[in-house]
Amino acid sequence: MSSNLGLSRATKIVATLGPASSSAEQIRALVEAGVDVFRLNFSHGTADEHRARAASVRQAAADCGRDIAILADLQGPKIRVGKFKNGKETLQSGQAFRLMVHCPEGDATQVGLDYPELVNDVKAGDTLLLNDGLISMRVESVHSEAIHCVVIEGGVLSDRKGINRQGGGLSAPALTDKDKADMQVAAAIEADYLAVSFPKSAADMHEAQGLLDALGSKAQTIAKIERVEAIENLEEIIQASKGLMVARGDLAVEVGDAAVPSLQKKMIRMAREANRLTITATQMMESMISSPVPTRAEVSDVANAVLDGTDAVMLSAETAAGAYPVRTVQSMVRICIEAEKFAERTLDTEFLNRTFKRIDQSIAMASLFTARHLNVKALVALTQSGSTALWMSRLNAGVPIYALTPEETSRRRMALYRDVEPLMFDFQASDREALLSAAEQRLVDAGVVQPGDLVIITMGDPIGQSGGTNSLKIVQISAQPSSRFSKHNS
Numbered sequence: 001m002s003s004n005l006g007l008s009r010a011t012k013i014v015a016t017l018g019p020a021s022s023s024a025e026q027i028r029a030l031v032e033a034g035v036d037v038f039r040l041n042f043s044h045g046t047a048d049e050h051r052a053r054a055a056s057v058r059q060a061a062a063d064c065g066r067d068i069a070i071l072a073d074l075q076g077p078k079i080r081v082g083k084f085k086n087g088k089e090t091l092q093s094g095q096a097f098r099l100m101v102h103c104p105e106g107d108a109t110q111v112g113l114d115y116p117e118l119v120n121d122v123k124a125g126d127t128l129l130l131n132d133g134l135i136s137m138r139v140e141s142v143h144s145e146a147i148h149c150v151v152i153e154g155g156v157l158s159d160r161k162g163i164n165r166q167g168g169g170l171s172a173p174a175l176t177d178k179d180k181a182d183m184q185v186a187a188a189i190e191a192d193y194l195a196v197s198f199p200k201s202a203a204d205m206h207e208a209q210g211l212l213d214a215l216g217s218k219a220q221t222i223a224k225i226e227r228v229e230a231i232e233n234l235e236e237i238i239q240a241s242k243g244l245m246v247a248r249g250d251l252a253v254e255v256g257d258a259a260v261p262s263l264q265k266k267m268i269r270m271a272r273e274a275n276r277l278t279i280t281a282t283q284m285m286e287s288m289i290s291s292p293v294p295t296r297a298e299v300s301d302v303a304n305a306v307l308d309g310t311d312a313v314m315l316s317a318e319t320a321a322g323a324y325p326v327r328t329v330q331s332m333v334r335i336c337i338e339a340e341k342f343a344e345r346t347l348d349t350e351f352l353n354r355t356f357k358r359i360d361q362s363i364a365m366a367s368l369f370t371a372r373h374l375n376v377k378a379l380v381a382l383t384q385s386g387s388t389a390l391w392m393s394r395l396n397a398g399v400p401i402y403a404l405t406p407e408e409t410s411r412r413r414m415a416l417y418r419d420v421e422p423l424m425f426d427f428q429a430s431d432r433e434a435l436l437s438a439a440e441q442r443l444v445d446a447g448v449v450q451p452g453d454l455v456i457i458t459m460g461d462p463i464g465q466s467g468g469t470n471s472l473k474i475v476q477i478s479a480q481p482s483s484r485f486s487k488h489n490s
Helices: 003-008 024-033 047-064 177-188 202-214 228-232 234-239 248-255 257-273 296-308 325-340 359-373 387-393 408-414 432-445
Strands: 012-016 037-041 069-073 088-091 096-100 110-112 127-130 135-142 146-153 155-158 163-165 193-196 220-225 243-247 277-281 312-315 376-382 401-405 420-424 454-459 471-476 486-489
Touching (some): 024 325, 047 069, 069 177, 163 248, 177 202, 202 220, 202 234, 220 228, 220 234, 228 234, 243 257, 248 257, 248 277, 257 277, 257 296, 296 312, 359 387, 359 471, 376 387, 376 432, 387 401, 387 420, 401 408, 401 432, 408 420, 432 454, 432 471
Parallel strands (some): 037 069, 096 110, 193 220, 220 243, 243 277, 277 312, 376 401, 376 454
Antiparallel strands (some): 088 155, 127 135, 127 163
């Protein structure tokens, strides 16, 4: 990897691939601009298109010497209207409008449903929000074949726009037949993460992980928090997932836009405390779909997510269909770097009144505490799975974390971890001193340390045996890495 990028920016960037960004040249340019994770949105595109994009990502990562993760994002049970005869209709406030179980082509009075069971989920008096809340309707009556509504707030309604019920409560399952077919594609392309749309409980996440395991996939699950029910079951969903996506679009429709900023902060905090990841998404740089510069509000929004402690910020249509995908990524990189200069460091208070139950967590926390009180250049985790690096990254020490591992799958996963830069390192040595010397050489070769720098190295001891991290060393980089180093024991 171009390590300079990883050294200068802690927050990771997720970019969605689409028509504007699917060529090998465009993907390579996005990698060079700073993308850490590519999102494949299974709501759009064919299986062959996703396979081709994944292959281009792997090739671009190899060409640039970087570890890049792939996030497969399932469509989920997005409830939508059908198609209109003219592609769209303008609805007027106060008019009657019907949502029909059977309606091949809609008009100004009615439109079909892609989820017929909606007639069983709503009742008179409910408010339905369409097109991300831009249009609202009050349910007047419900029959077996139709939902009769009155338009509260009108506007243009076009083909396949989404429907939400204010306050949530729709019964659609988290995983559809399409999702299960798409999971096979995700497994075949060796996706690193799988985003599950509209989960309501831990059971939805367990089901997704079970299906992945049955497919032989090593992908880890990300729960997209978009439903009222997910907020109510947030703690159990966090425990059943590797991470969360703060999916602010559909979430805002269900809970109200005013509630989203505080929920964002809550979700990021809870995930970090549980050793889980977070991605903050939706409309982060939306104006750059058509503008070469972001709005001041967008700059503040991205910076706020960074200061909240999110692992990653995500671009959707900005890179998938926008006119300036590379420039958008470059803008986001600059914002992240500037915001991180003002990130609060509260390590001392974070350690107060805390008890650690795991040895690897204790070692990770000890390394952070030591780095906080010494002039340490880097935290270095010799790891197979990346678990210790993840623990280290949950608190802000202001020191870059380098995860040295021979496992390609682990390195790609760690591309999403805040403040962590994975480096290829083959554990050949069984002797402790030889292993540490080789690690020192790897850091020098990568250009991340210089002679005289202090680094903290964590590892498992004895060497070559399975088990978690249980050892910490404070090391002063020697002038000749191949020689035995000057070191301090801890």
